[in-house]
Amino acid sequence: MIKVVSIGASIAVLAVLGATYVMTQRTPDGCGGSVVAGGDFGGPFTLVDGSGATVTDTDVITQPSLIYFGYTFCPDVCPIDNARNAAAVDILAEQGIAATPVFISIDPARDTPQVVGDYIQNFHPDMIGLTGSDEQIEAAAKAYRVVYSRGDDDPEYYLMNHSVFTYFVTPEDGFVDFFRREDGPEAIAQRVACHASTS
Numbered sequence: 001m002i003k004v005v006s007i008g009a010s011i012a013v014l015a016v017l018g019a020t021y022v023m024t025q026r027t028p029d030g031c032g033g034s035v036v037a038g039g040d041f042g043g044p045f046t047l048v049d050g051s052g053a054t055v056t057d058t059d060v061i062t063q064p065s066l067i068y069f070g071y072t073f074c075p076d077v078c079p080i081d082n083a084r085n086a087a088a089v090d091i092l093a094e095q096g097i098a099a100t101p102v103f104i105s106i107d108p109a110r111d112t113p114q115v116v117g118d119y120i121q122n123f124h125p126d127m128i129g130l131t132g133s134d135e136q137i138e139a140a141a142k143a144y145r146v147v148y149s150r151g152d153d154d155p156e157y158y159l160m161n162h163s164v165f166t167y168f169v170t171p172e173d174g175f176v177d178f179f180r181r182e183d184g185p186e187a188i189a190q191r192v193a194c195h196a197s198t199s
Contacts, residue, residue: 031177031194042167042175045140047104047130050117058171060128064092064099064192066179067167069146071107071160072119077181079122085166086124087185088192095189097196104140105131106148106162144175168192 045057066085070078085101092099101124105111108131111119116129131137141148148162166179166188176195179188 031191031198040175041144041178042169043143045136045143047132047136047140048113050113050120050129052113055130060100060102060130061169061171062100064097064168064170064196065102066099066188066192067102067104067144067169069104069106069141069144069148069162070164071105071162072111072115073107073157074160077164081164081166081181082120082123082127084185085188086127088188089124089126091185091189092192095193097193099192101127103127103129104137105129106137106141106146107160108132108134108137168195170195 043057047055047060049055049060066088068078068081068085070081072078082101082103089099089101103116103120103123105116111131113131116131120127120129130140132140140146144167146163146165148160151159151161164181166183167175168177168179168188168191169175177191179191
């Protein structure tokens with residue numbers, strides 16, 4: 001049993017590393033950002049918002065948006081990244097550029113609509129929180145090439161392994177750029193503003 005779990009964990013780590021490699025093979029795009037190797041990130045999704053309403057990507061992405069996949073029980077990475085994205089949105093607002101931070105859970109078993117709705121209030125009044133069925137989340141994650149898996153067998157306090165990129169999308173162009181963990185709010189705002197000025 002231990003051997004099976006170990007093999008499964010190794011496969012999950014290799015999948016995350018593979019996705020990271022693909023994401024990081026990029027060339028400059030004129031805004032200090034990137035053109036991603038392999039292209040075609042993002043796409044249609046159907047999820048559930050914090051009020052329990054079923055929404056699609058066209059309902060959610062009505063202006064430039066920063067999309068992040070994570071989970072509410074995440075002890076460190078997710079809250080830091082969500083706070084960073086919220087700060088970038090505030091910087092953009094000061095420049096007269098409207099943008100929306102979006103959080104999509106990859107842990108639907110614990111992240112009910114109410115849990116997600118309460119969670120996003122900790123970060124930004126305009127943040128949109130989304131969850132859904134296992135199938136809905138899997139489809140959304142697949143569209144953005146997000147890799148995720150359950151990290152252990154604890155029935156209640158388990159952690160999730162997941163890729164940690166933020167995706168910049170617009171209603172007109174879909175996926176435009178992505179940001180790594182080390183990109184600060186100022187750098188994100190600068191690149192989003194550049195794209196907004198050239199679109």
